Each structure stands twice: as C-alpha cells, then as structure tokens.
Amino acid sequence: MTGKWPDISEVSQVFNEFAEHHKEFRMPDEPGRTISKRAAEELKGIFYDESGELLPENTVINNVKIFAARLAAVVPQLKDNPDWKAKGPATDDEYASSQRTLHKSMQSLFSTPIVKMQYWRDDSSVKKDDLSNIVIDPTKITPQMLRNLGLDDCVPPKGMRMELRTAHMAQAIPEIKQIIGHLKPFSLPGEKSRTQKRGFRLFTTPDGYVVGIQSVGGRKVLYRTDIHGACRRIDHIRDNYREEIGILRSIQSEIRDISNEIRLDWAKARETLPQKQAKLQACVDQLRFVKNAHKIELRKRIKRCVSFQVEHKTRDGETQVRFNPGSRLAILATTSTFVGWRIGEIESISGYLGQDKIRIESNIAEQQTPVEDFFQKVEKGHSRFALLDGNKPLSQKKAAEISGNLRQLRDACEAGNSAAGSGISLQPYLSYAHAVCEHMDTAIAWMTLGNREKAGEEFLKAYVISKLQHCFMDLQATYEARLAPEKVPYFRDLVAYLRRIRKELLEKRVAPHVPVPDFNSSFVTPVIKLLNDLIDIAAPAALREATTEDREAAKKKMRKLFHEFDFILSV
Numbered sequence: 001m002t003g004k005w006p007d008i009s010e011v012s013q014v015f016n017e018f019a020e021h022h023k024e025f026r027m028p029d030e031p032g033r034t035i036s037k038r039a040a041e042e043l044k045g046i047f048y049d050e051s052g053e054l055l056p057e058n059t060v061i062n063n064v065k066i067f068a069a070r071l072a073a074v075v076p077q078l079k080d081n082p083d084w085k086a087k088g089p090a091t092d093d094e095y096a097s098s099q100r101t102l103h104k105s106m107q108s109l110f111s112t113p114i115v116k117m118q119y120w121r122d123d124s125s126v127k128k129d130d131l132s133n134i135v136i137d138p139t140k141i142t143p144q145m146l147r148n149l150g151l152d153d154c155v156p157p158k159g160m161r162m163e164l165r166t167a168h169m170a171q172a173i174p175e176i177k178q179i180i181g182h183l184k185p186f187s188l189p190g191e192k193s194r195t196q197k198r199g200f201r202l203f204t205t206p207d208g209y210v211v212g213i214q215s216v217g218g219r220k221v222l223y224r225t226d227i228h229g230a231c232r233r234i235d236h237i238r239d240n241y242r243e244e245i246g247i248l249r250s251i252q253s254e255i256r257d258i259s260n261e262i263r264l265d266w267a268k269a270r271e272t273l274p275q276k277q278a279k280l281q282a283c284v285d286q287l288r289f290v291k292n293a294h295k296i297e298l299r300k301r302i303k304r305c306v307s308f309q310v311e312h313k314t315r316d317g318e319t320q321v322r323f324n325p326g327s328r329l330a331i332l333a334t335t336s337t338f339v340g341w342r343i344g345e346i347e348s349i350s351g352y353l354g355q356d357k358i359r360i361e362s363n364i365a366e367q368q369t370p371v372e373d374f375f376q377k378v379e380k381g382h383s384r385f386a387l388l389d390g391n392k393p394l395s396q397k398k399a400a401e402i403s404g405n406l407r408q409l410r411d412a413c414e415a416g417n418s419a420a421g422s423g424i425s426l427q428p429y430l431s432y433a434h435a436v437c438e439h440m441d442t443a444i445a446w447m448t449l450g451n452r453e454k455a456g457e458e459f460l461k462a463y464v465i466s467k468l469q470h471c472f473m474d475l476q477a478t479y480e481a482r483l484a485p486e487k488v489p490y491f492r493d494l495v496a497y498l499r500r501i502r503k504e505l506l507e508k509r510v511a512p513h514v515p516v517p518d519f520n521s522s523f524v525t526p527v528i529k530l531l532n533d534l535i536d537i538a539a540p541a542a543l544r545e546a547t548t549e550d551r552e553a554a555k556k557k558m559r560k561l562f563h564e565f566d567f568i569l570s571v
Helices: 008-021 037-047 057-078 082-087 092-097 102-110 143-148 162-170 173-180 227-264 266-271 273-286 293-304 325-384 396-412 429-448 452-483 491-506 525-541 548-564
Strands: 202-204 210-216 219-225 309-313 319-323 509-511
Touching: 008 057, 037 057, 057 162, 102 173, 102 219, 143 219, 202 325, 210 227, 219 227, 227 266, 227 273, 227 293, 227 325, 227 548, 266 273, 273 293, 293 325, 325 396, 325 429, 325 452, 396 429, 396 452, 429 452, 452 491, 452 525, 452 548, 491 525, 525 548
Parallel strands: none
Antiparallel strands: 202 210, 210 219, 309 319
C-alpha cells in the first residue's frame, strides 16, 4: 500500500498508553505479553472487511484515525479509575451473565464491549449510585443523545469527517459523566429505592430533571426532560404501541381471510390470486422498517408466501414451478404465533409504563402543592395582607407579625424542604420554588430594614411567579384531559377554557387597589404567546364546518407546541 499514512508515532503512542491500562491489548512482541482474541478482532476490523478482504487504503487510514481518537478519549477514563483497576474488562460471557444493575444499564448505552466491566449488586467496593467510573466510548454517543441530554453545544457540525466527529463527541464525555454520575432511580414520595428486579427506566438528577432510557428503532437512547415531559413521552410510547397492535391485528386478520378463502375453495380463490398476493405484499411493506426480532420473522414468513408457486425437482433433475397452496398455508398459519409474541411483549412493556406513569403523576401532585398553596392564599386572602395596603400604617408589632408570616410562606415553598412537607425537587416546579423563595427572601430583608414598599414589591413578584405556575398547571391539566393521545377534544369547550386561562393570567391586579408591577416580564410573555398560539390553532377546529381531518391536524399541532415549549422558569 502506498500513499500518505497518518502519523504512526502519534497513533502508536496512544495505543501503547492504552495497552498499559488494558491487558487484552498488550502486544506479543514483548516477553510476557499476549494480545487477546477479542482485541485481535477489534484491530483486524481496522484493516479488513467481514469477508477477510483488505480494505481500501483510504478506508484503512480513516479507520486508524478513528481508532486513535477513540483511544485518546478512553485512556483518561482508565487512569485512576478504581473500578477499572479492581475489575478490568469483562469478557463477553462475563458481561452477559452479570446481574442487571444501574452500571450495566448505562454501559449498554455508552460502553463498547472491550471496555465494559462486570458489576454485582452486592459488590461492596462500588458506590451503588455512582456511575461516573463507567468508560464511555465516543463512538457510542449520537447527536440525538446529546440533544436529549441538553448538550446541544456538543453536537458536531453536519458533514464533519468521522475521525474529527469522534474527537468532537469525546469533548462531551465529562458533561455526560456529570449527568449520569449522580442519577437516582425515580420513586414515589416516601418510597424506598426501587427493587433491582424492576429494571431501570427513569432517574432524577440533582438539578431536578428526569432522565429516562427509551428504545428508538431497536436502539436504547437516553433523554433528559422535566417531569411533565417524561409523562408525555410515556403517552407517546403507549400511543405508538396501540398503533402497532392495530397494524399487527390488521395483518393477522388479512392473513386469516386469505387463508380461509384458499382453504375452502382453492380453484375459486385462484381466480383472484393476484389481488390476494397484492394484499400479502402490502403486509410485507408495512413491516419493511421493523427492528423487533418477532416482526422481522413475521415479515420473512409472509414474504415467502406472496407467491403461491414453489420449485420442485422432477425425476430427470429438471426444476418445475407449480402451485402449492398447502405449503404456503402451513407457513401463514405460523404467523399468528409471532404476532402473539410481539403483542405479549408490548403488553408487558405497557404494564411497566403504566407503573411509571403512576409514579410520575404522584410526584407531580406533590410538587405542585406548595407554590399553588401560596397562590391560593394570596388570591383568597389578599384583603388580609396588610403589607399590600400602603394606606394603612404598620405598628412595630404588626410589622414583626408580617415578617413572621412571610417566613412561613417562604419556608412552605422551599425547594426540597421535607420538614415543611414540600419536597420540591423536580423540574419545572423546582424552578418556580426557587424563584418564589428568592423574592420572598428579598421581601423579608426589606421588612427587616423597615422598607414596606420594597418588601411589598418583592412579595408581589413572588405572587406573579405562583400565578404563572398556576397557569402552567392549568395548561398541563388541559393537555392531560383534552390533548393526550387517547382523548378526543371538544374544541369549542377547549377554546373557551384556554381563553379563561389567558384572561386570568392577564389580570394584573391582586385586588382592585393592588396593581402588580413589571407584569409583562421575560418569563410571562412567552406563556401568553403560547396561549395565543394554542387558541389560534384550536379556534378554526371549533367551527361547525371543520372536518374530522381539521380537528386531528389541530390536535397534532397543539400537542407539538406542548412538546416544544420549555415550561422551566428562567429569570
């Protein structure tokens, strides 16, 4: 081979450093060193294709560069890694037989076989919730995964060469480790950690996000969202499964009808055989992009039966083609087994999804309560808030009483204050709780300094935040009650409800004598725009002449707005 090769000395240097930490890659040209069969296969893939043919020179050069970029990302993760030093790489059999743990779940997402480790639940040398020691291979990172984790800045530009892309992806590894290193299994309030047998699908992060594992196109991916986003994802997955079951049942019904016609009267059925073959081909086409093993086998069997002609060898050795409906019916009869297996899988998964949704909805109810209670107290009792009535003087005793009341209201909204019963720890509610407490702290500080006017302004800002959360809760309730996948919205009522939410949000007074300052802020305006957009989409669908297709399209657009809108408060 001729041409310009990559800097071999640079590749050799990083490879030698990698081999120092990975025993399987220690080269046999030095005494006492052996290279494993698995490592040899890894290296062989750089130079040869699956049939053993030498790859083109340019391909080899690129493969070498990519391998070097991978090693450069992996070596720093092996250095001073206590788990790697204690365990080393697991063989394929060791990894497959290891118990299902948090570490195994995350390694299935981020680690290639050569750097996977074997973990056990009773391993006292491992911090059970610390995932920061798993080794991330940059080739396992995808742009969609980075976006799902909120790491859009790490997404490589389109068209970037693979070796540069691999190096670019590697830059995201510290941030990914920061995210996954502090994940906690999602659970009900007051519930002990979920048992290891239930598997791992939902986690929480220290900054209040929900991280989940989801299968997309046969591949597991990681995503990060707020608690309502996690709930909507479950709805979306269940909706897809309902659609998939409908397709499978339709295919099963089509095959049953065709089989019955042929079984009852082959001569008569043969007259319309082209139509039946077209129907079978349509079933095959519906399954053309499937990844699930049962559906792949289902597609193969139906495809074999599109033609009812089979080849036979005659006695003189010639090949003869003739109809054999019996053999095709026998194959078609087996398809119901694979349909049943796949539907069984879906039902099992749907059961877990239902359990997860119960957990999410329970947490939502708990997260909403403290700031919502604050809002209701101000709304219903504004006439009692002497702080807001500047026309009435305050005695020293009354000012001290107000400061005490402010502290109680503030403490009830404190993020993560289990003593206060709030336990606010999840987004988007965590962001509202932080903002309310920040303004209440400032209000208390102004009261301490005797500045009632400034204290009142901060109190009202806290009220606006609580009012915004109240609006947000109404919007989420609207989605659940009217726009969830299985719902059929009555658009006239939906428009009226959205307009009521908008009217309440736009009301700029707590009471006739108490205006709210700085209402059109950067965090209120986007919500008003969202409401306007939702109403603009829903209003035409509420008209009498609107068609079913119009209403379906409107629901789809509104759901899209919900999915794309960031309800986490940024102030």
